Amino acid sequence: MTRIVYEIVAHDGGWAYKLDDVFSETYATKEEATAAAHDAAARQEIPGPSEAIQYQDEDGNWHEEQSSGLDRPEVEVRDADSSAGGGQG
Template identity: 55%
Template sequence: MSRITYEIVEHDGGWAYKVGGTYSETFATHSDALAAARIAAAEQQVAGSTEGIEYEDTTGKWHNELSEGTDRPEAGVEEK
C-alpha cells in the first residue's frame, strides 16, 4: 500500500497543504489549511469504483491507467 502525506506549508502569503510538488489553494490561517488537508486525506482513502484515470507525471508525460476502487493509499497530514 502506498502512502500520501499532506504537508502544511506557508504559501503565497498564507497557508496551504502540499502533496509532492503540488499546492492546494491558499488559506488565510494555518488552522484552515490543516482542516482542509485532513478532509482531503480522509477522502483520499475512501474506496470507490474501478475507473480509468489519466495523469501527467513530473516530466510532462501523460499516462492512462485502470485504477481499482479498492486500492486506496494510506494518507496523513504532517505539520512542519
C-alpha cells in the same frame, strides 16, 4: 500500499497544504489549511468501484488489469515545521 503525505506549509502570504511540489489554494490560517488537508485526506481513502484499466509499458506493450476500488493509499497530514514528523492521517 501507496502512502501520500500532505504537508502544511506557509505559502503565498498564508497557509496551504502540499503534496510533493503541488500546493493547494492559500488559506488565511494554518488551522484552515490543516482542516482542508484532512478533508482531502479523507476523500483519498474513500473506496470506489473496481474497474478494468489499460496501460502501455515502456516497451510499447499494452496490458489490461482489474483495478480494485478498495486499493486506497495510506494518507498522512503533517506539519512541515514539526521536527517529530508525526501527523494525523
